[in-house]
Each structure stands twice: as C-alpha cells, then as structure tokens.
Amino acid sequence: MKKIKKIKIKINGNFRLINSNINLLNLLKSLKIPFKKVAIELNQEIIDKKKLNKKILKKGDKIEIVHFIGGG
Amino acid sequence: MKKDKLIIANKNFKSRLIVGTGKYKSMIECAKAVKISGASIVTVAVRRVNITDKKKALLMDYIDPKKITYLPNTAGCFNSKDALRTLRLAREIGGWKLVKLEVLGDKKNLFPEMIETLKSTEVLSKEGFKVMVYCNDDPLMAKRLEDSGACAIMPLAAPIGSGLGIQNKTNIRIIRKQTKLPLIIDAGLGQASDATIAMELGCDGVLVNTAIAKAKKPLHMALAFKNAVIAGRQSYLSGRIQKNLMGSASSPKKGII
Numbered sequence: 001m002k003k004i005k006k007i008k009i010k011i012n013g014n015f016r017l018i019n020s021n022i023n024l025l026n027l028l029k030s031l032k033i034p035f036k037k038v039a040i041e042l043n044q045e046i047i048d049k050k051k052l053n054k055k056i057l058k059k060g061d062k063i064e065i066v067h068f069i070g071g072g
Numbered sequence: 073m074k075k076d077k078l079i080i081a082n083k084n085f086k087s088r089l090i091v092g093t094g095k096y097k098s099m100i101e102c103a104k105a106v107k108i109s110g111a112s113i114v115t116v117a118v119r120r121v122n123i124t125d126k127k128k129a130l131l132m133d134y135i136d137p138k139k140i141t142y143l144p145n146t147a148g149c150f151n152s153k154d155a156l157r158t159l160r161l162a163r164e165i166g167g168w169k170l171v172k173l174e175v176l177g178d179k180k181n182l183f184p185e186m187i188e189t190l191k192s193t194e195v196l197s198k199e200g201f202k203v204m205v206y207c208n209d210d211p212l213m214a215k216r217l218e219d220s221g222a223c224a225i226m227p228l229a230a231p232i233g234s235g236l237g238i239q240n241k242t243n244i245r246i247i248r249k250q251t252k253l254p255l256i257i258d259a260g261l262g263q264a265s266d267a268t269i270a271m272e273l274g275c276d277g278v279l280v281n282t283a284i285a286k287a288k289k290p291l292h293m294a295l296a297f298k299n300a301v302i303a304g305r306q307s308y309l310s311g312r313i314q315k316n317l318m319g320s321a322s323s324p325k326k327g328i329i
Contacts, residue, residue, distance in 0.1 A: 071093060
C-alpha cells in the first residue's frame, strides 16, 4: 500500500499535519467549520468561500479562520 | 417622538443605544442584556475560531444578526494594517459594510491612535465600507475624519472601560455644532446618567459595554441605560430652560393671603 504523504501547515497559529493534495474546502469540512459564520485567510489573502475547492494546500501554508465573538 | 430615529449611512435604527457584547459572564447573560437594552446595533469582535473545541457556543447562536445589526469592531488593533485586515475579514463573514474602526495607541489608557485611525478611515471609505470611527474628543480631528469619509464620529467620553463619564463636555458640544454626521459617545461611561448627559449634549447615540456588562446587576443596568438614553434624547429635543443666577417662583404672586 502506498503511504500517504503528509505536509505541515499552520491553522490559527497551530501546526497541523495533513494529507498532501487536499484542498481548502475539504480541510475545512474535516474540521467541521460552519462556513457561513466564518472568514478564511490563506497566507494573509482572504479566500472567496466559493473558491475554497480550488486552493490546494502546500507545505508551510498559513490558514486563519475567524468569526465574530463578543466584544466592545 | 415616533419619527425620531437614529440614521447611520442611510439606514434607520430604532434605538439610540448601541451595546457591546464583551465582558459578560456568559453568552446567555449577554443576549438577555442586549434584548432588555432594546439596542438595534451590537458591537462584535473578530477572532480566531476555536478549532479544537467545537462545542463552544457561538455568538450568532445567541444574538441573531438578522434581527440585530452586528457592528464589527477592530478592538485590539494597534495599527492601520491590522485594523484593515480585521474589517476586510469581517466583511467576508457575511457582507458587513457598516463597521466600527478603533485603532488604539496605548495599552494602558487605550486612547485612539489618531494618525493610524485617519489613514484607515480613508482606505476603508474608498473600499466601500461605511466607517463609524472611534476617536478622541478633538473637534479638529473629528473634522478630518468627516473629510476622510467617516459615516459617524464616535468620540470617547473617557478611557475605554474606565467608567469615568464624559470628561470634556465642551469639546463634545463643539463637535456637535460642527458636524451633521451621527455623533455617538463611545467608551468611558459608568452609569445611566452619563448616557443622559451625552444625549442632552446633542449626541445622536451612545455605545456602552463595560458599564452594563460589569454592573452588579447587568440586566437591570441594561434597562437603566435604555431609559436614560430615551430620557436624554427627549430632554434635548424639548429645549431646556435658561440657567439663571437668581430664583424664580413657580406659584403666582396674585392672590397670596
């Protein structure tokens, strides 16, 4: 059996190992992120939520997922 | 009084009280306080999603953004770059264009960094944002912000969370006189009467967070602020009497026995 290659990325400041060749949409789905309530940045660039599946993740990518919380 | 609505960026709002959603003991208490306050607008912060604890309650599950206007805020940003990034992300969450810009300059007094604030206002306005701007109580700076495209001027009463109340009524009055933009006192109020004073100075609204959230009874204080804002507005619109040095009897002299 062929071993699946893993890559290291950073999500919200924490390192994480993920399968290579995965796109952003599938990663967020696996993390059970409620798309409608968040915004997503890939390497400091805001990603249109309709185009998440076009972004194939690479080693060293930095993802930020933010939402609204209580604040003044 | 029925037609007396707060208008910001061509949008009508029923209440002149804007409340913050931070510092509450729980999301439930926050949602209750917002409801009791009658606020039409709440400020919210943009922060990282907790991806390890998915059971954590979400603000949107407690306060429905379809019923109450969310006003994304850049609280915690100390430069223009971070503030712009935060608000662009906020817009991406669900199309929010009405935003509150707050660029701080000092970690202790939390005073606004006005040069960065001014720069950010210009950029955001050009990008189509409707920017409500937290600022100091300087009439000259308020004018600069207006010229840069701000849709509301939000001078502080006192440092954020200090509860000191309005420190410079004269400046607030001058700003009121010079601008037709909505003028909203933001930060530093401590008790309900502070809100009444702000409204009596001619402000269009007040933004309150700590004074409600950290009161011993937040829900009662939310109601107190609601009533205080209404009272202050009515008082302002009613036209107060002149101040006189000497007394003036309320009962007629005629018919005195």
